[in-house]
Amino acid sequence: MSHTIDPSVVEHVNQLADRARVASRRLAQLSRAEKDAALHALADALVVATPQILQANAQDLDRGRANGMSEALQDRLRLDEQRVAASAQGLRDIAALPDPVGEIVRGSTLPNGLQIRQVRVPMGVIGMIYEARPNVTVDAAGLGLKSGNAVILRGGSAAGATNWATVIALRLALAGQGLPEDAITLLGEGGRDAARALMTARGRVDLVIPRGGADLIQTVVRESTVPVIETGVGVCHVYVDRAADLDQAAAITTNAKTHRPSVCNAAESLLVHREVAADFLPKVLTDLANAQVKLHVTPDVRPYAEASSAAYAIASEQDFDTEWLALEMNVAVVDDLDAAMEHIRRHGSGHTEAIVTEDRAAARRFTAEVDAAVVMVNASTRFTDGGEFGFGAEIGISTQKLHARGPMALPELTTTKWIVEGDGQIR
Structure with a gap:
């Protein structure tokens, strides 16, 4: 890679990823009822924190306008009470969806009596790298929680204050439910080095999903050593x-x-x-x-x-x-x-x-x-939208062909493991 990453940023991101890994093990064991109760708590926390989130969003918009941000990007960044309420409702909608974890994809009994089944399990730790779209912060946190994954969020600096206010509210809600706050982590400092450290935390982070413009997506695809799902530029x-x-x-x-x-x-x-x-x-x-x-x-x-x-x-x-x-x-x-x-x-x-x-x-x-x-x-x-397709909130729309394609919802945030049960069979 042409760019040398600041070692202190790498160390910081690795520590956050290790804490997220510990949190992910806890999430993987949760029942659907526990996850759904937590999602409702997150939704309520967002509504309560709306004044702080909107105040932070106003700061981001003022800074964006001062820096010549386009009208289209301002529209993506802008929040109002309705948009925050819609994000909270999105979390409640995720709670109402079937839990993919534990679903048996296929299974059979072999002639030798071995029972085999392929079961959905969480990915583990998912990194999200995205631009100035605060709704992605909430969607990724909710979909991650429901699918049993810890998420590390790297939002665009243009939405920095908004994302901090949002993630603080979500982490407090997790703690209130007796769940690890590190299930939702925001990389709010370290600049582009933080994103690069996240992309190269192979072994600590299981999957990276970029969401934004063509330049962002191609940068992540080129530089990441962690597996990537490309989400789509829409021509x-x-x-x-x-x-x-x-x-x-x-x-x-x-x-x-x-x-x-x-x-x-x-x-x-x-x-x-x-x-x-x-x-x-x-x-x-x-x-x-x-x-x-x-x-x-x-x-x-x-x-x-x-x-x-x-x-x-x-x-x-x-x-x-x-x-x-x-x-x-x-x-x-x-x-x-x-x-x-x-x-x-x-x-x-x-x-x-x-x-x-x-x-x-x-x-x-x-x-x-x-x-x-x-x-x-x-x-x-x-x-073309996870909500319109009836999947609830989406993490993005995949334009690649491996593992996931189109609107990505809960099942796409899981992988599978094979469970084989025998009676002493040897080969």
Whole structure:
């Protein structure tokens, strides 16, 4: 690694990881009732601590604005009473979910009488490295607790005060339940060296999950010696097929782009079949213009963009690889389904891809051939979400193919062990 990590930071992180390991052994033994009671206590503690959390969040926002933080990032960082209450409700929702620990994945009795079964068990210690999204702090703590894992959180410095106020409340609640505070640890100092020390604490930390922009994720994937689950950059597409219901397609496109543009499941590109472009583009571009979306268009879309009064620019190749996370969208006309899928292969990030069509054969081909964690038919990309899928809060959306893919909830935070019971069999 090109960067030398401050040895004192490494020592500090290792000590925290060792304490988290001890806490994880306790968590692994808890009954579901004990874990659920603790989750309710954490939720109540968040509500009680709302004034302190909002005060800390205001400090972070003031500092962010002074440092020129973008509106999209401010939206991710900003908390109000409703958002804190939603995080608390998320913890209660996790308490209501089935406990994955102890679930038998498969099992059988062998001809020699050995009984074998594969059982879900906690990972142990999970490191989360993420940007200025305070809700991740709560989601990771709750999902970690329910799945029997200790979590070490490394949030972005932009949310530093918010994360401290949140984690203090959560740790006090754990102590009040007679549980180890070190089940939830925040790395609040040490700068980037703290993140690097966490990524390289192999043997002390079992799994690292990065959540944020492309630069953060790629840095963790490159530098980590601890196993990593990549969570996704979302360069998501909506493809409007020639057999689409065009009113439905306009509603889906507008929702996918404008419902909450700063998140990874917002659509960044619209692809329109050439046969319906003249009918569809005037309506959808006007809808997007009314929602203040800036368009990045190919030359054949330009006349429609001009007629819609939208702010627009001619799209570059790089634009189609960009996760805007803002009210900006690429628009292109494609010749057919094959051209749409080829465009997605070149520019998609493997997160979520949507087709709008009434042609079942086209939908079947799209779902079979498009390589993404989630493929939608006649639905907004905004549904790629653990809560929307009924999993409760999610730890992230995985775009890699090993172990976990798509919205990651409780089962994805466990591994398995084989338990073999015999009667004196020898081989």
